[in-house]
Amino acid sequence: MTETISVTWIGSDGNRTTADVPLGHSLMEAAVYNSIPGVIGDCGGALACATCHVVVEETPVPLEEKSGTEADMLDFAEAPAEPSSRLSCQIRAARELDGIVLRVPTVSALA
Template identity: 55%
Template sequence: MAKVTYIEHDGKEHTVDVKPGLSVMEGAIRNNVPGIDADCGGACACATCHVYVDPDWVAVAGKPSAMEESMLDFAETVEPNSRLSCQIRVSDALDGLIVRLPQSQH
C-alpha cells in the first residue's frame, strides 16, 4: 500500500492507504475524501478530479497525456502542477504522494 495525502482547500488533510494499481482518484473515492467527485468514473472525460501535485512529487507522478491536458481545459485555476487524479496510477514509487484540491472542488 502507498500512503497518499489529500489536502483540502482549507488545509484539512486526509492520509489514506491506496493499493498500487488504483488511481489517486479511486483512492479518494474509496476513502470518502471530499472534493473529488469523479463524475466520469475515471474515464478522463471530465475535470472533477482535478488536483495539484505537490512540487516535490511532480517528476515522480509524471506528465499529463495529451488527452488529459485537453480535459484540464475544463478545470478551474489550472497550474503547471495540475493533474487529473484519475490519470495518476499509484505505485510503490508514489508512497508519500501529496496532492492538493482546488478551492472550486469543495
C-alpha cells in the same frame, strides 16, 4: 496482503487526510473512497469530466507526462489549472509514489 502506498490529500476544506492506497488503484478512486472533499470522479476515470483535478504538492519522483487529452481536459476543470495540476484518475498508485501529497484546488467564490 495487498501492498499499499501512503497518499496524503489536502481537501478543498483545507484538511489533510492520509490513507493507504493499494498499488494499481487510481488516486481518484482512492480519494472518492476516502471521501476527500472536492474530488468527485463523475466520469469514473474516462477522462471526460475533470472533477478529479488535483495539484501535486509533493512527489518522491516526477510523475509521467500527462497525455494531450488530460492536458485538454484540465482546461475544463472548475478550478483553474496550475503548473502541477493533474487529473487524479490518470495517476495509479505505484511504489515510487509512496508519500505523494495532492491538494484539491478550490474554486474562487468570485470566479
